[in-house]
Amino acid sequence: MDFMFSADIRSYKNMRNDELREAFVTQPLFEPGEIKLTYTDVDRGVIAGIMPTEQGIDLPTHKELAADYFCQRREVGVINIGAKGQVTVDGQTFAMENKDSIYIAKESKNVLFESDDADNPAKFYLVSYPAHRVTNTVHVPKSKAKKMELGAQETSNERTIFQSIRPGIVDSCQLVMGITELKSGSVWNTKPPHTHFRRTEIYMYFDLPSDERVFHLMGEPKEVRSLALQPEVAIASPSWSIHSGVGTQNYTFVWAMGGENQEFDDMDHLTVSDLK
Numbered sequence: 154m155d156f157m158f159s160a161d162i163r164s165y166k167n168m169r170n171d172e173l174r175e176a177f178v179t180q181p182l183f184e185p186g187e188i189k190l191t192y193t194d195v196d197r198g199v200i201a202g203i204m205p206t207e208q209g210i211d212l213p214t215h216k217e218l219a220a221d222y223f224c225q226r227r228e229v230g231v232i233n234i235g236a237k238g239q240v241t242v243d244g245q246t247f248a249m250e251n252k253d254s255i256y257i258a259k260e261s262k263n264v265l266f267e268s269d270d271a272d273n274p275a276k277f278y279l280v281s282y283p284a285h286r287v288t289n290t291v292h293v294p295k296s297k298a299k300k301m302e303l304g305a306q307e308t309s310n311e312r313t314i315f316q317s318i319r320p321g322i323v324d325s326c327q328l329v330m331g332i333t334e335l336k337s338g339s340v341w342n343t344k345p346p347h348t349h350f351r352r353t354e355i356y357m358y359f360d361l362p363s364d365e366r367v368f369h370l371m372g373e374p375k376e377v378r379s380l381a382l383q384p385e386v387a388i389a390s391p392s393w394s395i396h397s398g399v400g401t402q403n404y405t406f407v408w409a410m411g412g413e414n415q416e417f418d419d420m421d422h423l424t425v426s427d428l429k
């Protein structure tokens with residue numbers, strides 16, 4: 154497991170690009186046959202990319218979690234951004250199509266990730282936060298997520314939000330998670346931008362050719378910094394930071410939040426003209 158130590162609201166302003174990346178951006182998450190885990194001190198999130206090929210891949214614990222098994226004190230959200238696969242939780246198997254989600258409840262002991270076809274593997278993207286109570290493991294097909302249509306073609310931000318792990322669909326402890334798909338020709342996500350002091354957030358851009366980029370905006374609205382992100386790395390946003398971005402073409406991303414509340418609409422709204 155990699156460890157990412159974030160920067161605070163004062164120090165990020167004086168950091169070079171490579172220092173900001175070290176503090177907030179993971180390494181590339183997907184390697185065939187591997188699980189790549191990153192721990193961030195932003196709300197004690199764990200981020201992982203899991204790409205099984207011939208063999209299944211178990212979710213391992215780590216000495217710094219001081220837990221007998223990964224979910225002993227944690228909840229987990231997983232979205233499959235690759236081809237078909239399956240996730241088995243304590244003997245129960247869930248088929249995972251592209252963009253399906255699964256919520257794995259605290260105290261689930263054995264979690265196994267598998268691809269249906271080793272030559273066309275699944276890519277399981279995982280975000281986990283500490284959990285305080287035991288709930289149920291739930292599979293959420295993309296069609297069962299709550300859909301929100303936002304933006305317009307004229308402002309290059311026409312997009313669909315799919316909220317799959319959220320109150321009313323999944324009884325999670327703090328995790329709220331889903332995906333946002335930008336329409337062809339639209340490039341701006343989270344425009345107009347926002348913060349939410351009650352929650353932190355992790356973005357992971359994908360469905361973008363490897364030589365294209367998303368210029369992710371972070372920081373306080375009056376001190377914005379940008380990082381050019383390749384697909385399939387994740388970036389953590391502290392509670393004080395905006396999280397928005399503009400791509401060199403359209404793309405999709407997974408967002409995941411942890412914190413004080415689970416109200417998706419609880420945002421401190423900004424306008425583009427607030428940004429400096």
Ligand SMILES: O=C(O)C(=O)C[C@H](O)C(=O)CO
Nearest residue numbers: 312314333342343344354408
């Ligand atoms: O494009 C958007 O707008 C988003 O996807 C917003 C994220 O879901 C978010 O930041 C929720 O707090």
Ligand SMILES: [Zn+2]
Nearest residue numbers: 347349354396
């Ligand atoms: Zn947000």
